[in-house]
Amino acid sequence: MKIPIVLQTISSKLSEMNAKAIIVGGSVRDHFLNIPIKDYDIEVYGLSTIDDLELLLKEHGKVKLVGKSFGVLKFVHKGQEYDFAFPRREKKSGVGHKGFEVVSDGFMSYTQASKRRDFTINAMGYDIAKNEFLDPFDGMHDMNMKILKHIDDKTFVEDPLRVCRGVQFCARLEYEMAEKTKKLCMVMVENGDLEELPKERIFEELKKLLLKAEKPSIGFELLKELNILKYFPELSTKNWSTLDRLSSHKNIRLLLAVLTFGLEEEKVEHFMMRLSDEVKLVNSVKSLVNAHKKVLQDNLNDTEIRRLSTKVDMRELSILCENRSILERAKVLGVDQHAPKDLLQGRDLIALGYKPSGLFSQILSEVYELQLQGKIINKDEAITYVKEYPWQ
Numbered sequence: 575m576k577i578p579i580v581l582q583t584i585s586s587k588l589s590e591m592n593a594k595a596i597i598v599g600g601s602v603r604d605h606f607l608n609i610p611i612k613d614y615d616i617e618v619y620g621l622s623t624i625d626d627l628e629l630l631l632k633e634h635g636k637v638k639l640v641g642k643s644f645g646v647l648k649f650v651h652k653g654q655e656y657d658f659a660f661p662r663r664e665k666k667s668g669v670g671h672k673g674f675e676v677v678s679d680g681f682m683s684y685t686q687a688s689k690r691r692d693f694t695i696n697a698m699g700y701d702i703a704k705n706e707f708l709d710p711f712d713g714m715h716d717m718n719m720k721i722l723k724h725i726d727d728k729t730f731v732e733d734p735l736r737v738c739r740g741v742q743f744c745a746r747l748e749y750e751m752a753e754k755t756k757k758l759c760m761v762m763v764e765n766g767d768l769e770e771l772p773k774e775r776i777f778e779e780l781k782k783l784l785l786k787a788e789k790p791s792i793g794f795e796l797l798k799e800l801n802i803l804k805y806f807p808e809l810s811t812k813n814w815s816t817l818d819r820l821s822s823h824k825n826i827r828l829l830l831a832v833l834t835f836g837l838e839e840e841k842v843e844h845f846m847m848r849l850s851d852e853v854k855l856v857n858s859v860k861s862l863v864n865a866h867k868k869v870l871q872d873n874l875n876d877t878e879i880r881r882l883s884t885k886v887d888m889r890e891l892s893i894l895c896e897n898r899s900i901l902e903r904a905k906v907l908g909v910d911q912h913a914p915k916d917l918l919q920g921r922d923l924i925a926l927g928y929k930p931s932g933l934f935s936q937i938l939s940e941v942y943e944l945q946l947q948g949k950i951i952n953k954d955e956a957i958t959y960v961k962e963y964p965w966q
């Protein structure tokens with residue numbers, strides 16, 4: 575496994591202190607999946623206090639104290655950030671994915687510490703000093719079998735977000751969910767456990783499903799099987815094949831628009847607002863869905879294409895409609911990358927002798943409307959129109 579030099583150096587220093595550094599979590603999984611490793615999470619075993627670790631890390635870079643009370647330190651070396659943590663136990667103390675009491679213990683065994691993780695493929699570790707992989711729950715076997723399997727019944731159900739994580743992992747990796755894991759997830763859904771979760775966390779997992787899976791339909795089939803789609807009754811299975819075809823674009827607006835093909839604007843908004851409070855995203859998805867519907871229903875003229883360019887990115891719309899001709903027409907009209915730019919601005923009206931007033935917006939709006947209709951095509955024509963029109 576490729577290990578940054580600074581981590582090797584820190585591992586050597588820890589060995590001198592009768593301690594050790596173990597790479598954990600997704601980076602070990604991604605190593606075996608031949609996925610480039612972006613983030614390294616390191617657990618440190620054998621130290622008494624987090625202060626000892628902090629002092630060591632400060633010798634080699636900067637330490638951000640963002641989770642020291644939970645036994646977590648963010649270490650920055652040459653612009654690269656690493657998460658260092660003590661092994662810890664988690665005890666359920668409240669509702670939701672944050673309702674845990676965390677107890678750090680530098681002298682736990684790796685097997686004890688990794689038991690709190692969600693799936694066997696995420697419980698593998700790499701002992702830097704020994705150059706040895708650790709696999710207490712046979713995650714490697716499950717990877718070879720392309721099966722996603724949870725570790726422990728009791729700890730798994732304590733965090734309902736793991737149901738959503740399981741779905742997106744199955745979609746991204748194209749794994750089967752183990753039957754026992756699937757049944758446990760179905761019980762959690764039936765019990766309403768997912769209702770404890772903030773919608774933002776659910777949306778984060780959905781985005782990973784949509785943006786990282788080559789075939790997002792795998793995840794949505796699983797969402798259906800687990801009965802999670804009861805929370806999103808608007809969604810139709812007929813759109814899932816399109817979802818797979820367009821997944822390579824890695825564009826969240828596009829993919830959310832695909833999910834809501836054919837829905838009325840109110841239903842699109844209702845669906846989106848149950849996922850996110852990002853007004854810009856919600857509005858952009860609504861606009862794309864409405865524009866898609868218009869393209870399918872009408873033989874658009876030039877004015878209508880210009881109007882659409884004020885509401886959506888025509889490149890995205892072309893992809894969504896799987897219709898390149900509309901993008902070619904937009905290019906001819908000069909609106910393939912952005913809407914027509916205003917030929918006139920307030921300063922132009924002042925130069926013509928107008929004083930700032932409510933009339934400005936009326937004049938500029940009418941001129942822009944004529945731009946969209948193709949009746950005014952340059953600034954000189956716009957100025958002539960303003961001069962000749964008897965504005966009140």
